[in-house]
Amino acid sequence: MTIGDLISSQRKKLGYTLEDVGKAVGVNKGTVLRWETGAIHTMKRDKIAALSRFLQMDPTLFIMPQEVLTAEERDLVSAYRAADAGTQASVRKLLDLPEEKNTAESAIS
Numbered sequence: 001m002t003i004g005d006l007i008s009s010q011r012k013k014l015g016y017t018l019e020d021v022g023k024a025v026g027v028n029k030g031t032v033l034r035w036e037t038g039a040i041h042t043m044k045r046d047k048i049a050a051l052s053r054f055l056q057m058d059p060t061l062f063i064m065p066q067e068v069l070t071a072e073e074r075d076l077v078s079a080y081r082a083a084d085a086g087t088q089a090s091v092r093k094l095l096d097l098p099e100e101k102n103t104a105e106s107a108i109s
Helices: 003-013 017-024 029-037 045-054 071-082 086-093 105-109
Strands: none
Touching: 003 017, 003 029, 017 029, 017 045
């Protein structure tokens, strides 16, 4: 999930329109749409602060370069990490992923 997807999802979850968000942050709705679609990749700090407050989001999400995991994705990763080796192997097989070579090696990469 990209940060744009996260903005869109949170906006809709809270019941806001593009215009609502734009007014709260001090931009027009087109700018909010471009944030959501990824057409604008950078934001000024004051806009990050206002947007994160309005959408009740952690502001550090806006400055991280990688994709953001959803709560469900974080739960899945946690469950996989907590599972025994046999369960992890079954999940890798189900998803057609290569077998892990060595636990220590995979923790480094």
